[in-house]
Amino acid sequence: MDRDARIARVLRYHERTMHRYPGGYARSLGHLDWATQPDPFRAYEGAPIVLLDEIAVGAGHEATWSAVRDATITPAPVDARTIAQLFYDALAISAWKQAGRSRWALRCNPSSGNLHPTEAYLLCDAFDGPGLFHYAPRMHGLERRRDLDVEAWRALAPDGGMIVGLASIAWREAWKYGERAFRYCMHDVGHAIGALAIAARPLGWSVRVIEGVDDARIARLLGLEESRGVESERPDVLLAIDPQGSRGALDVAWSDDVVGTACAGVLRGVANRLSSNHQRWDVIDDVEDASREDGAGEAHPAPPALVRSNHDGPSPSARLLARRRRSAVEMDGVTSISRDAFFRTMRSLVPALTPALHPLPWAPEVHPVVFVHRVEGLEPGLAILVRDPAAEPFLRSRIALADEWVRLPGAPDDLPLYGIAQGDARTIARALTCHQDIAADGAFAVAMLARFAPVLRARGPSWYRRLHWEAGHVGQLLYLEAEAHDVAATGIGCFFDDGIHELLGIESDDLRALYCFTVGGAVNDPRIQTQPAYSERG
Numbered sequence: 001m002d003r004d005a006r007i008a009r010v011l012r013y014h015e016r017t018m019h020r021y022p023g024g025y026a027r028s029l030g031h032l033d034w035a036t037q038p039d040p041f042r043a044y045e046g047a048p049i050v051l052l053d054e055i056a057v058g059a060g061h062e063a064t065w066s067a068v069r070d071a072t073i074t075p076a077p078v079d080a081r082t083i084a085q086l087f088y089d090a091l092a093i094s095a096w097k098q099a100g101r102s103r104w105a106l107r108c109n110p111s112s113g114n115l116h117p118t119e120a121y122l123l124c125d126a127f128d129g130p131g132l133f134h135y136a137p138r139m140h141g142l143e144r145r146r147d148l149d150v151e152a153w154r155a156l157a158p159d160g161g162m163i164v165g166l167a168s169i170a171w172r173e174a175w176k177y178g179e180r181a182f183r184y185c186m187h188d189v190g191h192a193i194g195a196l197a198i199a200a201r202p203l204g205w206s207v208r209v210i211e212g213v214d215d216a217r218i219a220r221l222l223g224l225e226e227s228r229g230v231e232s233e234r235p236d237v238l239l240a241i242d243p244q245g246s247r248g249a250l251d252v253a254w255s256d257d258v259v260g261t262a263c264a265g266v267l268r269g270v271a272n273r274l275s276s277n278h279q280r281w282d283v284i285d286d287v288e289d290a291s292r293e294d295g296a297g298e299a300h301p302a303p304p305a306l307v308r309s310n311h312d313g314p315s316p317s318a319r320l321l322a323r324r325r326r327s328a329v330e331m332d333g334v335t336s337i338s339r340d341a342f343f344r345t346m347r348s349l350v351p352a353l354t355p356a357l358h359p360l361p362w363a364p365e366v367h368p369v370v371f372v373h374r375v376e377g378l379e380p381g382l383a384i385l386v387r388d389p390a391a392e393p394f395l396r397s398r399i400a401l402a403d404e405w406v407r408l409p410g411a412p413d414d415l416p417l418y419g420i421a422q423g424d425a426r427t428i429a430r431a432l433t434c435h436q437d438i439a440a441d442g443a444f445a446v447a448m449l450a451r452f453a454p455v456l457r458a459r460g461p462s463w464y465r466r467l468h469w470e471a472g473h474v475g476q477l478l479y480l481e482a483e484a485h486d487v488a489a490t491g492i493g494c495f496f497d498d499g500i501h502e503l504l505g506i507e508s509d510d511l512r513a514l515y516c517f518t519v520g521g522a523v524n525d526p527r528i529q530t531q532p533a534y535s536e537r538g
């Protein structure tokens, strides 16, 4: 069957792109070809652009991080200003950095290698009639690509809201990372979903995954059906931005007629060329195709219901945290975090405890193993956070390292966090993350495990993408929680898959490590200067 063959292709891709301890890396060029470095900014030359306002922190709809996590927030109206705030906090440039003659932009959403394969599109009726727009972070503007038929937009529009579509240009990542790049693209999509969901919360809005639309239709709706060649942009997901703040997936059954009419307008603008020359990575084309979404919306359990809310008074501005989020390039090896901050961080990763932070509409399949280095009041060692209690028997049976799971001292009763090994895990954390010091020198590091082949077999090959989105989303929450506790985080895509599996005694592809992280005290490089995000706009 086609479906089984596609699952087999995806599993082969994953196996083939594992990094193997101590120095076997997935295929890449092996050096950086600076002459062909892709432009991180897509522009549609010739498309009219609507510049969005910069909504400074403090001048928009504000909420504290703890309110974003736990409280009900009164919805703001959907208009040019609130849309500007959403993009400003989620996907805009947050600062420019300069060292010597190199200058580069950072954004609110992180990206492996700062290469930013993720592009965002907006379907809305807030700027002179319904339209399809491309979000251009370089200018913090919306390029109007197509006018939408009013009736067709009414049929598509989620109840007074709008639709954000995400797409990936894998070439941007493959330029540096070769065959493993598709994984990073999918992590980045997860980070972007998380960034949008967090940015929506101070506005009282929510982000909901739209189910039941296949990739071909997403591509048409986003104006990408003609995107071809090495620089092609492939559709990932449609998200409903719900101004009522409702949660859960949005199942749609759009007719061909509605989609056809919505896409009937002429597309404006021509996509800029990103590189002067390219290296083809057939393996990436293959996994993109094999893991495509066919819109069948295969059955999956919903996230567990709310256990208990935990609104806990004053905390920093969520918008401030979203705009100042940065990856630590180096960790100081001394900063510890309090047990309370650690448990609070873990809490935010559990959908049943903090549902407002969790837009993905399926029961969690990603479970972090934590390398505890410096958490006050906890012994160093390994712990596991079971993000869905229903997954516990499965995890226990597949992780052979520990016979005994013990509740961590002081952990809140409702936090499913268990110690699985004791001892200093710094050396092993460094070794398993491609020998990166940041994994040893933080307060804790994380290896995210996902229930893997059984999910793909039961639900289809597009879940390969979804599992990576989930890992990326968990990572986005780690970034924000780190900022909230005055430390920093860094995503770690470079890890030795086999080494992590071996350490934990994982013997089959029932369970796979998909992403790593570190959280701790960052060391800032004084040679790097920081400049404002949009000074050039005047």
Ligand SMILES: Cc1cc2nc3c(=O)[nH]c(=O)nc-3n(C[C@H](O)[C@H](O)[C@H](O)COP(=O)(O)O)c2cc1C
Pocket: 106, 107, 108, 109, 110, 111, 112, 113, 114, 184, 187, 188, 191, 325, 326, 327, 328, 329, 436, 438, 490, 491, 492, 493, 494
């Ligand atoms: C999927 C992913 C994988 C990453 N892998 C690594 C890594 O292995 N090592 C590292 O130092 N940084 C890693 N990073 C951090 C990026 O380099 C960083 O996000 C990027 O340079 C942009 O900087 P910013 O996060 O401060 O905006 C990763 C980030 C993401 C999103």
